[in-house]
Amino acid sequence: MSDDSDEKPPCKQITTLHTYKTDFNADSVEWCPHEPHQNVFVCANYQLKESKDDTNAPRERFGCILLFSVSLEELRLLQTLPTAAILDQKWCHNPVNGCSILGVANAQKTIEIYALNANTVQLDLITSYQLEDDDSETLVLSLDWSTGKYESSEPELVCSDSKGKIHRFKFTNNELVRDGSWNGHDFEAWIAAFYYWEPNIFFSGGDDCVFLKFDKRAGLEPVSRNRNHEAGVTSIHSNSKREYVLATGSYDTQVRLWDIRFLKNCTSCIKTPGTLWRLKWDPFYHKHLLAACMLGGVHIIKSNNPECLEIVDSYYKHENISYGADWSFSPINSKEQALIATCSFYDNLLCVSQVGLNNQ
Template sequence: MENTDLPVLENIKTLHKYDTIYSADSVEWCPHEPNQNLFVCGNYQLTEEQEFNSNNKRLGRILLFTLTTDLKLLQTLDTAAVLDQKWCPNQINGSSILGVVNAKRALEIYKLQNSFLVLVTKYTFLEDQSTETLILSLDWSTGKTESQHPHVACSDSKGNIHLLQLINNELVMEKSWHGHDFQAWITGFYYWDPNIIFSGGDDAVFLKFDKRAGDSPVAKNKQHETGVTSFHSNKSKEFLVATGSYDEHVRLWDVRSIKNPLNQLKMPGGVWRLKWDPFSQRYLLAACMFGGLHVMEAQSDKMVILDSYYEHKNITYGADWSFLNCNGNVIIGSCSFYDHLLCVSNFTCDF
C-alpha cells in the first residue's frame, strides 16, 4: 500500500537561522533534563581538492548550542569531519553522553559537563591501507531499556558493521563483521531487543542481524530500489521500524518478517534521516536531501505528510526533534550541507 498525499498545512515556522560556516550534516537534541534546550550540530567541510584527493584533511566541527528565547553558540570543537552523532538515550553516571563518528575512522564519546562537551574516550578502527575508511553512522542500544554499560553499533564506508560497549568510560570492541558490498550508510538497534541490529547500504540491501546467531544476516531485503540511508526503531510500538532510501520512499516494517513493508510513502526527495518523535512515536521527521524537511504521520495503516519545510536549499541532511513540548508546540532542528544553514523551527501538532 502506498500513500502519496501532499501536505496541506503550514505548521512549521522558522524561529532562528544560523550560518555554520562549515557544511552542516547532523543535528541532535539532548534528551535529558535539565539540558533539553541544548543541541549539537555536526559539520563536514569538503573542498574541491578534498573531493578528489583523499589525502587532504576532511575538516569538521561540533557546535554546541543552547536555545532559550534566543539561539546561542556555547562551544565549538574542531574535529575530523563529522558523519553522525547520537546522544545516549539514558545518562551514564548522571551525565549526558554524546557519541560522534568521523572521517578519521574514530568513534568519540563526549560528556556534557557544566554546559560544555568534554572528550571522555575514543576508539579508532583499523584501517584498510588500500583506501580510506569513513565511519558513517552510529546508534546506542538503550533506546528503550537503560544500561550503565550501553552498546554502540557503527557502520563504515567499506560495508562493515561494528559493535562496541562503553564500560567505565572505555570503548571495548566486541565484534566486527562485513555486511554490505558498498558503503553501509546506516546501522541501528532494534530497541525492544538490542541483540538485533539492522543495517542499510549503498547496495540497496536492508539487513537484519542477531548477534547471538553469528555474523551472517538472519534476514535480507532487496526491495529498496537504491541505497538504504536511514533506519529508526520505534520504542513504543513493538515490531515497528522505519527505513529511508535514495529511492525517495519511507517504508515501515515488521521486524518479525521484513519480506514486504507494512506501508510506504513516496517522498519529494531521497531520504537521508528519519526520526520518530520522542512523545508519541506516531510521527516521523524526514530529511529528504534535495526535497526538503517533512513531518509525516507514520502508521502501518496510514502514512501521510502533515507538513513540509523548504528553507534548506542544498542537501538537507540533519534533522531532529527537541524533547521540549510546550502545549503541542515542538521545536525542530535541521541543517543543510552546501549552504551551511542551521534552522530551528516550531511545529504545532497534537501529540
C-alpha cells in the first residue's frame, strides 16, 4: 500500500504535448533562440558502452545529437548526428554571421561548434577544439556563451572539465581560440557560466562544494570563494534582465539566489524535491526558474524578488534522472503560455510540454 505522504502533486498548468523515446540516455535539451527556428531544439545523448572484461581501461562513451522541430500538433525528428557522449550543449544567444551556432561539450575532452543550416535545417560541424592533456580521461562537463545580455560577432565561451579546470575561448573566424585556463576545483567542475552583464566575470561550481567567482581582468585566481553549498554545485545561471542576480543549484537540493556584489550569503533559497542539475531563467518574464531535479522531477520556481522563491508547479512525467530542461523562446498567446522540453536518463524519455505562466 502506498503512503499518501509520498504521492506527487499533480501538475497545475503543465500539459504534456509530445513524448519521444531516445535510443540512448537523454541528458540535455536546448531550444534554438533565433527566428525563424525557435520551434527547433536539440536533445543530446550519453551512453556508456558495457565492458566485456575486467580491465581498467576507460569504457567508450558515445552519444548523438537529435534535432527536432515542434508544433502543438507534431514533434518531428529532423536529424540524428552521431557524436561522442555529450555532457552539455548551448546555443549562442545571438546569430553569428547570420547562423545559429551550437556549442557542444563531450566526453572526449572536446568542444565542438555546429551551425544550423537555414536551408536544410540540419546541423553542420564548423570546428572543434580538443583540450591539451595527458592520456588520462577528461570530460568537458559544461559550457556557456558570453552573449546572454550583449550581442557579439566574436562571442566567448567558457567551459569546465572533470579535472576541475575552467577554460575560456573566443569564437572567431569560425575557429575556437583559447583565451586562458584556470585551476578551479579539487574535483569535477560541474558547471561554468558567464555573468551576462559583464562577460569578463564568470563563475564555476564543483564537486568540492565550492562556488567560485572569476574576473579575467584580475588574473588566474578566483576573486571570490564561497563554501555555503553543502554538496556539489551543479548549476549556475545569470539573469539577463535583473542585474547582479544569479541562481545556483546543488546536490544539496537547494536553489539559491545571489547578489554577485555580496557573495558571503545568498539572498534567498528554497529546498526542492531532489538534487539539482539544471536551472534556466525563463526568456519572457525572467522571474521563473525551470529546475531539473534529477530523481525529484522538474519544477517551476517563481522569484518575484531576490528575497522570495516559491515552487509554483511540478512535473513528474519522468520516472528516472531528469537532467535536461529548457524553455522555448517562442511564446504562445502573448507570453501567457510557453513550451518547455525536458529529458531523463535511463528511461530515455524526451517530453515537450505546454506551461501556463499567466497565473504563476
